[in-house]
Amino acid sequence: MTSHHITRALAGVCLTATIVLSAASARAAASDYRFEVANVKAAGSKSDVTVRLLHVTDKKPVTDAVIFEVSADMGPDGMPTMKAPAKLMPASQPGLYVIEVEPGMGGTWALQLAAKVQGETETVRATLPVKLGK
Ligand SMILES: [Cu+2]
Incomplete structure (x- = not known):
């Protein structure tokens, strides 16, 4: 085997590795999840904004997410x-x-959320516009 052939073989391995990695990240990514505003309920100077988190492909609600960052x-x-x-x-x-x-x-306020979903390494982030106050 000449050095030229070895280089080609290595290039082939690298290409394969890249494709495998892309496929893995396509299977599970933060973009697989979407936050939606379900309800806004005002009480005095405060508002309770209810959001749901959906798994985009099957529209299933995600029940075990941990929202660790909220701001408006x-x-x-x-x-x-x-x-x-x-x-x-x-x-x-x-x-x-x-x-x-x-x-x-x-x-109109922007509600910013960051959440962790079981089995998902990426942080799921969302910016949701909501009408609040009078
Ligand atoms: Cu303002």
Whole structure:
């Protein structure tokens, strides 16, 4: 075997490895999951935003996600530096996640979420526009 042949053989191995890795990440990726706003309920100066997390391909609700980061800002109304207190509340039923937001003014807010899903290495992130306040 000449060195030229060895190089070609190695190139072939690398190409195979790349394809296998791509296939693995296509099987499980953060983009396989989607957060959706299910309900917004205002109570005084606060709003409870209920979101659901779906597995995109089969539309199944994900019941074991752990939301570890929540925040809200007024980016959609051109005020990205305006923040509102936001915190995760106990869920009412499996597959639904409730975030309590206290918006300082009425308008369209961006609810930012970061979550871990069982068996998924990537963090699932979402930016959901929601109308809050008066
Ligand atoms: Cu504002």
